[in-house]
Amino acid sequence: MPVKIRLQRHGKKGNPFYWIVAADSRAKRDGKFLEKLGTYNPNVNPAEINLDVDGSVKWLQNGAQPTDTARAILSYKGALLKNHLAGGVRKGALTEEEAEKKFNAWLEDKQAKVDAKKDNLSKEEEKAKEEALAAEKAVNEARIAAAAPVEEEAEATEEATEETAAAVEAEASKEEE
Numbered sequence: 001m002p003v004k005i006r007l008q009r010h011g012k013k014g015n016p017f018y019w020i021v022a023a024d025s026r027a028k029r030d031g032k033f034l035e036k037l038g039t040y041n042p043n044v045n046p047a048e049i050n051l052d053v054d055g056s057v058k059w060l061q062n063g064a065q066p067t068d069t070a071r072a073i074l075s076y077k078g079a080l081l082k083n084h085l086a087g088g089v090r091k092g093a094l095t096e097e098e099a100e101k102k103f104n105a106w107l108e109d110k111q112a113k114v115d116a117k118k119d120n121l122s123k124e125e126e127k128a129k130e131e132a133l134a135a136e137k138a139v140n141e142a143r144i145a146a147a148a149p150v151e152e153e154a155e156a157t158e159e160a161t162e163e164t165a166a167a168v169e170a171e172a173s174k175e176e177e
Helices: 053-061 068-077 079-091 096-176
Strands: 003-014 013-024 035-043 048-050
Touching: 003 053, 003 068, 035 053, 048 068, 053 068, 053 079, 068 079, 079 096
Parallel strands: none
Antiparallel strands: 003 013, 013 035, 035 048
């Protein structure tokens, strides 16, 4: 039976959520599967991936072929590297301890990169908020500055209206006399 490691879509329309599964290649996309290996949520940044690395390696060693997207996810989480190192152990090129040491070093490096990306995203988000606040302050100051001359014009208009009204009354009183 040809086995594939692939994504099984769940979630709502426009809000996908995937299970990473080992399934018979002839089964439907969202149908029967042999084993659930993890989850993948592309709706957050960075994407959230939970993967059973040892289970994935077991399936890879038994001949399961990952799809392109599943291969990228397995590579990202280190399952393909662990499978490669296990092959080296089987051939005698590495010891089990050396392979585990290399894998753990790779995991630490990968985690450092992910943490750096999260920090960078949070800094960019804070910077965007500060810029938005500065722009909003500038707009408010411009609005206040624009409102001040209007008030002065309104006062001047009221004074002019009062003067005109006084002049009209004076003319009316002259005419009455």
